[in-house]
Amino acid sequence: MSLLRIEGLELTIGDTRILEDIALSLDAGDVLGVVGESGSGKSLTALSIIGLLPEGARLSGRIAIDGREVVGASESALTDLRGDTVGMIFQEPMTALNPLMTIGDQVAETIVVHRRAGWSGARKTAAAVLERVGLPSSQISPDRYPHELSGGQRQRVGIAMAVALKPRLLIADEPTTALDVTTQAQILALLRALARDEEMGLILISHDLAVVAQMADTIAVMQGGRIVEQGESSAIPGRLKHPYSRALFEASTHLPPKRARERGEMLLSVSNVVRDYPLPRRAFWEAKRALRAVDDVTFCIDRGENVGLVGESGCGKSTLARAIVGLETVQSGQIMLAGRPVAGLHNTAFITRRDMQMVFQDPYGSFNPRHKVGRLVAEPLHLLGRDAPDGAARSRSVTNALEQVGLGSADADKFIHEFSGGQRQRIALARALITAPALVVLDEAVSALDVSIRAQILDLLAELSGRLGLSYLFISHDLHVVRAITDRVLVMRAGRIVEAGATETVFASPRHAYTRALIAAAPTFGRA
Amino acid sequence: MTAFLFQRALSFAISVVVASLVVFVVLEVVPGDPAAFMLGLNAAPDTVAALREQLGLDAPVWMRYLGWIGGIFTGELGTSYTYRVPVAELIAARLWVSVPLAAYALTLSTLIAFPVGILAAARRGSAVDAGVMGGTQLGIAVPNFWFAMLLVLVFSVTLRWFSAGGFPGWDAGAFEGLRALTLPAIALALPQAAILARVMRSALLDTLEEDYIRTARAKGLTRGQALWRHAVRNALIPVLTILGLQFSFLLAGAIIIENVFFLPGLGRLVFQAISARDLIVVRSVVMLLVIAVILVNFLVEIAYSLVDPRLGRRV
Numbered sequence: 099m100s101l102l103r104i105e106g107l108e109l110t111i112g113d114t115r116i117l118e119d120i121a122l123s124l125d126a127g128d129v130l131g132v133v134g135e136s137g138s139g140k141s142l143t144a145l146s147i148i149g150l151l152p153e154g155a156r157l158s159g160r161i162a163i164d165g166r167e168v169v170g171a172s173e174s175a176l177t178d179l180r181g182d183t184v185g186m187i188f189q190e191p192m193t194a195l196n197p198l199m200t201i202g203d204q205v206a207e208t209i210v211v212h213r214r215a216g217w218s219g220a221r222k223t224a225a226a227v228l229e230r231v232g233l234p235s236s237q238i239s240p241d242r243y244p245h246e247l248s249g250g251q252r253q254r255v256g257i258a259m260a261v262a263l264k265p266r267l268l269i270a271d272e273p274t275t276a277l278d279v280t281t282q283a284q285i286l287a288l289l290r291a292l293a294r295d296e297e298m299g300l301i302l303i304s305h306d307l308a309v310v311a312q313m314a315d316t317i318a319v320m321q322g323g324r325i326v327e328q329g330e331s332s333a334i335p336g337r338l339k340h341p342y343s344r345a346l347f348e349a350s351t352h353l354p355p356k357r358a359r360e361r362g363e364m365l366l367s368v369s370n371v372v373r374d375y376p377l378p379r380r381a382f383w384e385a386k387r388a389l390r391a392v393d394d395v396t397f398c399i400d401r402g403e404n405v406g407l408v409g410e411s412g413c414g415k416s417t418l419a420r421a422i423v424g425l426e427t428v429q430s431g432q433i434m435l436a437g438r439p440v441a442g443l444h445n446t447a448f449i450t451r452r453d454m455q456m457v458f459q460d461p462y463g464s465f466n467p468r469h470k471v472g473r474l475v476a477e478p479l480h481l482l483g484r485d486a487p488d489g490a491a492r493s494r495s496v497t498n499a500l501e502q503v504g505l506g507s508a509d510a511d512k513f514i515h516e517f518s519g520g521q522r523q524r525i526a527l528a529r530a531l532i533t534a535p536a537l538v539v540l541d542e543a544v545s546a547l548d549v550s551i552r553a554q555i556l557d558l559l560a561e562l563s564g565r566l567g568l569s570y571l572f573i574s575h576d577l578h579v580v581r582a583i584t585d586r587v588l589v590m591r592a593g594r595i596v597e598a599g600a601t602e603t604v605f606a607s608p609r610h611a612y613t614r615a616l617i618a619a620a621p622t623f624g625r626a
Numbered sequence: 627m628t629a630f631l632f633q634r635a636l637s638f639a640i641s642v643v644v645a646s647l648v649v650f651v652v653l654e655v656v657p658g659d660p661a662a663f664m665l666g667l668n669a670a671p672d673t674v675a676a677l678r679e680q681l682g683l684d685a686p687v688w689m690r691y692l693g694w695i696g697g698i699f700t701g702e703l704g705t706s707y708t709y710r711v712p713v714a715e716l717i718a719a720r721l722w723v724s725v726p727l728a729a730y731a732l733t734l735s736t737l738i739a740f741p742v743g744i745l746a747a748a749r750r751g752s753a754v755d756a757g758v759m760g761g762t763q764l765g766i767a768v769p770n771f772w773f774a775m776l777l778v779l780v781f782s783v784t785l786r787w788f789s790a791g792g793f794p795g796w797d798a799g800a801f802e803g804l805r806a807l808t809l810p811a812i813a814l815a816l817p818q819a820a821i822l823a824r825v826m827r828s829a830l831l832d833t834l835e836e837d838y839i840r841t842a843r844a845k846g847l848t849r850g851q852a853l854w855r856h857a858v859r860n861a862l863i864p865v866l867t868i869l870g871l872q873f874s875f876l877l878a879g880a881i882i883i884e885n886v887f888f889l890p891g892l893g894r895l896v897f898q899a900i901s902a903r904d905l906i907v908v909r910s911v912v913m914l915l916v917i918a919v920i921l922v923n924f925l926v927e928i929a930y931s932l933v934d935p936r937l938g939r940r941v
Contacts, residue, residue, distance in 0.1 A: 148844060150840065150843055150844060173848070175849075176845050177847070178846065179846075179849050180843065180844055180845065180846040181844060181846030181847075182846055185844075187843040188837060188841060188844075190837050190841065193836060193837040193838065194837045194838055194840075194841045195841065196838040196841075196842070196856050196860070197838075197839055197860070197934070197935075198859050198860055198933070198934060198935065199856070199938060207842075207845060207847070207855070208845045210844065211845065211846050211847055211851065212846055243935045243936065245935075245936045256841070259841065259845055260844075268743075565900035
């Protein structure tokens with residue numbers, strides 16, 4: 099008998115049908131991968147299994163776990179099930195833990211609510227479980243609070259809570275999406291080991307086909323609330339038949355055509371840049387401390403050259419990017435764009451900054467929601483000072499910028515909430531292009547996008563840099579994307595650049611151990 | 627934690643010093659001659675001169691400031707010009723009414739607001755929630771002196787459970803004292819409870835949306851368990867902020883209620899002293915209130931760090 103059997107599952111919330119005719123099954127000890135883009139219904143499928151749906155949700159069909167029916171079960175039957183028979187791990191390790199409770203107590207709580215055990219016994223078990231997930235008490239005390247842990251450590255606590263009672267079924271919803279690649283590899287290895295050792299069934303939900311391909315025995319591809327294809331994974335490529343699955347696979351391995359381009363003179367030069375953040379004193383009488391976010395960084399970008407900057411979160415890459423566009427003051431070193439210093443007197447900074455624009459990661463947070471798109475896109479024009487176009491010329495340049503990124507003049511009169519994530523990132527690009535810059539700094543500009551949208555934006559970026567002769571500083575944690583779009587790559591770790599060189603050379607034969615670790619950790623197809 | 631406490635205590639001390647300078651400058655230096663100000667336009671010159679001497683106004687400004695500050699520490703605050711009694715005695719007597727009244731009102735408002743706010747958040751969108759929202763709206767809108775008069779009508783005039791006003795003093799026994807303060811405390815507490823309940827409700831609704839509540843439910847906690855174990859404590863920070871503000875307000879802001887119930891509290895003292903231009907009383911009472919407000923804020927910050935482990939260690 100299968101551990102989990104879902105048949106004819108339908109979910110409606112309000113008047114909207116979210117899931118249609120979902121059928122899945124999973125045996126103990128197996129891994130089922132569920133892949134799909136945002137809005138495909140993969141998370142709600144998971145929440146249906148543990149009966150934690152938003153208000154107004156109506157569920158029909160059958161979900162049997164170990165022969166027990168979930169659909170229509172009473173709330174008390176469901177609370178018995180959750181955490182005991184089924185454990186669940188969520189995406190955001192930063193917010194998924196209660197900030198006011200020690201990690202040991204949060205793990206122990208699972209045991210206390212189900213086993214009616216005393217806290218002291220539960221805490222002992224919790225310490226053992228934390229040790230099992232790689233947080234031994236000798237290093238990470240169970241008395242610590244979540245804010246004292248890194249993202250990967252917090253995700254281990256999340257896993258410990260889910261597996262404390264050795265559930266039959268473990269559901270992991272995007273468990274590594276918010277983590278760095280090396281941490282992701284560790285967490286995935288841990289999940290695999292737990293599923294194998296404890297004979298658990300594991301459902302791994304992800305937008306990342308490569309992650310799922312590595313892990314899963316069987317795979318289900320979801321689109322628009324339906325499962326469009328289901329089958330054995332065996333590291334995929336040739337196995338996917340459905341047109342949507344094929345498109346998804348192609349988008350996630352998509353490489354925009356690289357054109358050989360004429361390289362011009364030096365555009366950006368960064369020499370010996372240091373950025374310190376002051377830290378509060380630990381005690382009144384101690385000397386002031388500082389965190390060195392960027393440590394003696396030197397590199398340059400030529401005209402028409404695309405340079406990638408990779409590294410894990412907290413390595414200082416975003417700080418460096420903000421320093422380059424003049425949003426951070428540096429403690430020492432110099433940043434020059436086309437021979438002029440970026441920081442400095444107000445007027446010279448203006449002249450310098452019009453040649454350089456930035457695109458940010460979050461397509462939702464980086465626009466003022468009360469302004470129309472036309473105004474948002476036109477905003478950088480103030481950098482042109484007296485040369486800024488006004489009246490009809492201004493709207494012509496807005497239209498021009500929008501058309502360059504594949505939008506139309508009619509879009510200038512809309513508000514930002516009327517656009518999808520991919521379209522917003524196009525608008526962010528239009529805003530960057532309006533001053534006809536020579537350099538565009540892209541800080542994780544495609545990280546928040548679904549794979550198919552990401553492929554389109556990457557094509558657009560490649561096309562624009564070819565046509566307009568732009569240079570990019572492309573910052574990303576995603577090595578695949580960096581490899582696709584850049585000519586040269588810089589690898590950053592703890593504020594320093596540890597390796598630099600032509601992209602293909604660095605990827606093919608990395609010299610620094612850290613670069614090798616990064617490349618090895620990045621999920622790829624065909625490496626089951 | 628020690629460094630945190632030290633830092634907070636230091637900022638408390640600095641705030642008090644700055645506040646005392648401001649109070650002194652505004653009341654003693656800016657009006658020109660305080661003696662002439664206190665006595666009004668028609669005062670005889672020799673009366674003014676006598677008061678000047680009593681106040682020590684011929685000394686340099688910095689000496690007068692130091693004298694006043696020293697007085698605060700030794701309790702030598704001078705003699706009230708209108709009451710003809712030492713200011714320290716005057717204030718001490720009033721504090722014995724105002725502090726218990728404020729504490730009583732705050733306790734009542736907390737006892738009402740917490741359950742009501744938590745209930746409304748737990749039953750969001752239900753009839754209970756709608757009732758709480760409507761009731762608290764009314765509680766905020768209706769002035770507390772009207773509540774006070776209503777309470778007097780029902781409980782003193784009709785039912786005769788409480789006296790309509792006055793304070794027998796603590797010598798008459800703790801029970802009698804508390805009985806006299808009950809109606810004023812209720813009148814003060816109701817509007818405060820309405821505000822606090824709304825803050826509690828909205829803070830809880832925010833925390834109930836948090837990811838860690840979903841995590842808790844996925845561990846097998848019931849809705850109620852998740853609410854009590856995980857949401858309530860996380861919702862306390864904004865509630866503590868409002869509580870601190872309310873205590874400061876209750877200490878001095880009870881003037882109207884003290885008048886309705888004829889209570890000899892600080893609010894009435896300050897009101898009468900200002901009316902009589904008795905600057906000797908005013909400056910000390912104002913300073914006392916300033917210290918009380920800063921002290922309450924200090925305590926609230928300590929309470930934050932007890933509630934939230936992230937705050938105490940982030941120094």
